[in-house]
Amino acid sequence: MKNLFVKLVSVAMIACMGMAIASCGGSKKSGMTIEDGKLIMATNAAFPPYEYYDGDRIVGIDAEIAQAVADRLGLTLEIQDIAFDSIIAGIQAGKYDIGAAGMTVTEDRLQSVNFSSTYATGIQSIIIPEGSEITDIDTLCDGDYIVGVQSGTTGDIYMADELGESRIDRYQTGNDAVLALISGKVDAVVIDDQPAQAFVAANEGLTILETPFAVEDYAMAINKDNEELLAAVNQALDELRADGTIDEIINRYIPAEG
Ligand code: ARG
Numbered sequence: 001m002k003n004l005f006v007k008l009v010s011v012a013m014i015a016c017m018g019m020a021i022a023s024c025g026g027s028k029k030s031g032m033t034i035e036d037g038k039l040i041m042a043t044n045a046a047f048p049p050y051e052y053y054d055g056d057r058i059v060g061i062d063a064e065i066a067q068a069v070a071d072r073l074g075l076t077l078e079i080q081d082i083a084f085d086s087i088i089a090g091i092q093a094g095k096y097d098i099g100a101a102g103m104t105v106t107e108d109r110l111q112s113v114n115f116s117s118t119y120a121t122g123i124q125s126i127i128i129p130e131g132s133e134i135t136d137i138d139t140l141c142d143g144d145y146i147v148g149v150q151s152g153t154t155g156d157i158y159m160a161d162e163l164g165e166s167r168i169d170r171y172q173t174g175n176d177a178v179l180a181l182i183s184g185k186v187d188a189v190v191i192d193d194q195p196a197q198a199f200v201a202a203n204e205g206l207t208i209l210e211t212p213f214a215v216e217d218y219a220m221a222i223n224k225d226n227e228e229l230l231a232a233v234n235q236a237l238d239e240l241r242a243d244g245t246i247d248e249i250i251n252r253y254i255p256a257e258g
Contacts, residue, residue: 032228033097039075041066042096044084044150046173048198049253050102050120050218062100064249065119065240066220072236083172085152088112091221097229099221102192104154114226115219116233119246124155124213125196127181127189130205134188137211148177148186154216155190178203192216194254 051060070077087099149156151170171177
């Protein structure tokens with residue numbers, strides 16, 4: 001676990017550096033996105049409260065922050081719901097302008113895409129059935145338990161590292177992993193804390209364990225060749241941070257505890 005902690009802390013440091021460097025930029029409106037006048041966002045919309053369906057509309061923290069960024073840049077936001085593990089490849093291939101999906105900044109992903117400044121944070125959590133023998137991350141790791149994860153997420157990467165491939169079951173969405181937990185196919189699900197709370201609230205008989213995992217930074221992924229869009233998005237995020245819009249959006253979806 002100690003290794004993991006060090007890894008995560010260094011990722012957080014890189015994210016902070018990114019914030020310091022990306023301070024210039026403007027709000028040029030045309031030519032910097034795939035389709036003129038449009039900001040095409042890729043997400044995976046089974047990750048409440050960051051992105052999920054309200055009827056046939058995708059709502060959530062990422063959807064609203066991306067909408068606010070698009071508004072600042074004078075662009076129309078178009079959201080595409082795809083597999084989480086296809087988002088980075090799609091951005092590299094020039095199919096989407098941004099990836100906004102509660103996506104953690106990691107050193108590995110930084111090899112493939114740029115990340116905007118951080119606009120939210122998350123922590124990995126363990127969801128177990130009530131009454132489970134698993135009491136903490138160590139019992140989970142030491143036993144022969146099978147862990148359900150969403151394919152390609154940091155939960156997947158960390159758990160595969162810790163437990164080995166044979167003890168990981170990968171699912172297309174976090175919700176599918178939780179359904180596998182409910183039907184007894186897996187013994188635990190490792191996923192970000194806010195979706196974990198939403199899944200536990202929506203399903204009977206599940207509970208969450210605290211873990212020693214460090215905090216992860218969420219940011220928007222952008223094609224490495226598109227420095228102009230990166231600067232413009234960072235400028236918009238700076239403004240939305242300064243005028244309280246980002247806090248307002250996050251606090252509406254994640255009411256303060258207490
Ligand atoms: N924060 C985790 C990661 O970046 C999980 C994100 C999953 N997001 C989603 N929209 N399904 O790997």
